Amino acid sequence: MSKVYGVVLIGCGHIGQEHIENIYYRDNIKIVGVVDYVLERAELFSRKYSCGEKVLYSTDHKEMIARDDVDIVIVATYVNTHLQILKDCLAAGKHVLCEKPIASTVEEGKEFYDLVKASDRKVLVAHILRHNDTYTKAAELIHQGLIGDVRLIRMVQNHHIMNRERYAALLNDCSPIVDCGVHYIDVVKWFTGCDIVSVDGMGAVVNEENVPEGGFDYGMISMRLSNGGMAYYEAGWTNSTASQNIKEFVGTKGRIRLVLRDFREEHKEEGDLLEVYDDATKNYSFINIHAQYKNMNAQLQTLIDMIEHDTDGFPTMDDAFEAFCVALEADEKIRRGIKKYWEMKSLKK
Ligand SMILES: NC(=O)c1ccc[n+]([C@@H]2O[C@H](COP(=O)([O-])OP(=O)(O)OC[C@H]3O[C@@H](n4cnc5c(N)ncnc54)[C@H](O)[C@@H]3O)[C@@H](O)[C@H]2O)c1
Structure with missing residues (x-):
């Protein structure tokens, strides 16, 4: 039987909804928790996407990603929060699917890139096309x-x-x-x-x-x-x-x-x-x-493939960083x- 990946979604807005809607019922995915600054949004997602076991909800992403049953974090928050959340996820040993753009300045984008290149965790930037x-x-x-x-x-x-x-x-x-x-x-x-x-x-x-x-x-x-x-x-x-x-x-x-x-x-x-x-x-x-x-499911399965087969995925971090710089x-x-x-x-x- 294939591994079931524990997933946390941070950001219960427009694109967060597209992510979760497409994955919450998959056999190899278990949504462990959902996080949003606005508690009501996280609570609504928890109610809507609990499938069997109840999905946890919180306004604090650090508390949620610290859990042992979490393998992957989907970051669907505002651009200027991506770098900090990436740092927190990598520090907690989690793999990350992060919405584009990676950051709002070149300096932050470079920091994002360097962190990913230095990490043994897999990070896929969400270029959905x-x-x-x-x-x-x-x-x-x-x-x-x-x-x-x-x-x-x-x-x-x-x-x-x-x-x-x-x-x-x-x-x-x-x-x-x-x-x-x-x-x-x-x-x-x-x-x-x-x-x-x-x-x-x-x-x-x-x-x-x-x-x-x-x-x-x-x-x-x-x-x-x-x-x-x-x-x-x-x-x-x-x-x-x-x-x-x-x-x-x-x-x-x-x-x-x-x-x-x-x-x-x-x-x-x-x-x-x-x-x-x-x-x-x-x-x-x-x-x-x-x-x-x-x-969104094909995209998440690409990240899982990167984790299971130690591949670079598509786009690679280099591809995503180049597009960001241009x-x-x-x-x-x-x-x-x-x-x-x-x-x-x-x-x-
Ligand atoms: N791939 C695509 O096709 C696509 C399409 C739309 C948006 N996006 C990207 O997705 C990201 C989010 O855009 P959106 O349109 O979903 O925005 P949105 O405003 O609809 O949703 C963002 C949600 O994140 C929450 N949030 C923000 N920072 C947070 C934090 N630090 N902790 C917890 N919750 C936080 C907000 O409260 C909000 O509910 C952006 O980077 C955007 O560029 C990608």
Whole structure:
């Protein structure tokens, strides 16, 4: 019989819910406890996800992770708490699945990276697209050479925000370029195998009331790849941009366009769509994929595989750290550019 892993979830918010919902009933998982600053949230998760034995709940993660029956800690808290919680988990001898981004500054990110590299515990950074079947299939086709050498990647991820409070809280922590960008910067390296040799960016303040001073709610970054190609990524969380999702990979022999189920005009019931264009024949082919967008169980099983077979997982800590560094460099460049806007605003006061 396979080992049953004792799991603690810290952070009973939006993404914490996606994690636990997908794993609490699995045969090889036992949710030992849930933790949140807000006791009512932890208590609610305990009631909802107790399956057989009662799930413990607390506001104090240290007390919970000290338990002998805990093997793995899932960290789904605010970005600026990730480093401290990682330290506490490693000190308690636990393996960690930590939400991205790993930190909110380069210095903290480097400390996070160094701690993971020096530890004998396994740490997986939650880049969920690595565990998504649609993205995995697109990566596989590109690696097989189907579209030739990838020279251009277009990626757009705009949200028309309907819940101002939630996005204002997110913007307080980090910009969309860092928060969501780390996923897609990682996709560039994963799909092409290329290094990102330089990055630049511009941003705008669209709805000032949502944005902390010095920040921005819309950003666009460009990346130069080591094969001479380029990628861009656009992300906005504003009251008035239209929600849009473009993922297009253009190579010397053709193109792959990825259309998520929600963005298909028809046949949504068939799942996500991979549209492949072959330049030699001028033909299109279509692949439907019933992928779970956020396959939290597959992600956790990757960590378990890392523990059981002493592997590095995907993304590796190096991959996650590289994506984080590129995102932070782009973010800093955008903030420099946007400084003028904030200076003008303070002069008008
Ligand atoms: N992988 C993805 O697709 C994805 C999607 C959304 C968010 N995220 C990431 O997940 C993290 C959380 O985002 P969210 O949208 O779930 O936020 P959220 O505000 O919905 O939830 C965070 C929860 O953590 C709790 N919390 C924060 N610090 C804590 C601490 N030190 N101890 C105990 N509880 C604490 C808060 O009270 C809150 O309930 C962020 O790093 C975010 O970037 C990832």
